[in-house]
Amino acid sequence: MTDQTSPADTLQDLRRSxxxxxxxxxxxxxxxFRCTxxxxxxxxxYGMPPADPARESRQIxxxxxxxxxxxxxxxxxxxxLNFIIHEVIRHHEAIARQSSDSANT
Ligand SMILES: O=C(O)C(=O)C[C@]1(C(=O)O)C=C[C@@H](O)C=C1
Known part of the structure; x- marks a missing residue:
């Protein structure tokens, strides 16, 4: 028996997946990111640091x-994971800056 599926069809199926x-x-x-x-x-x-290296080590x-x-x-x-966490820490730092700015105005 021959395989009736063409390479183009297989590629299309894989791309759909x-x-x-x-x-x-x-x-x-x-x-x-909603959670972070x-x-x-x-x-x-509560003045906690944006990064928690011990937690990161456990996650990795x-x-x-x-x-x-x-x-x-x-x-x-x-x-x-490091790429994502790096972005999360950047967000945490921005949130901390915004909340200290609004506390000082
Ligand atoms: O669990 C935390 O304390 C977070 O801030 C979340 C998170 C993460 O994205 O998983 C980000 C930064 C921390 O260094 C560790 C973990």
């Missing part, structure tokens, strides 16, 4: 294990 996955990633990232925004507001309100160790189990490159998973 990729587009669905990308949409899910955006939704998940938006939800994560609340964390940033809490930290600013956990994510590397999950990545290995999922056959994803753990170095890539670590870089990806």
């Amino acid at each position: 990729i587009d669905n996955i990308d949409a899910a990633l955006v939704a998940i990232l938006a939800e994560r 925004k609340a964390v940033g507001a809490l930290k600013a309100r 160790a956990r994510l590397r294990t999950l990545a290995e189990e999922a056959h994803l490159d753990p170095d890539f998973a670590e870089k990806f």
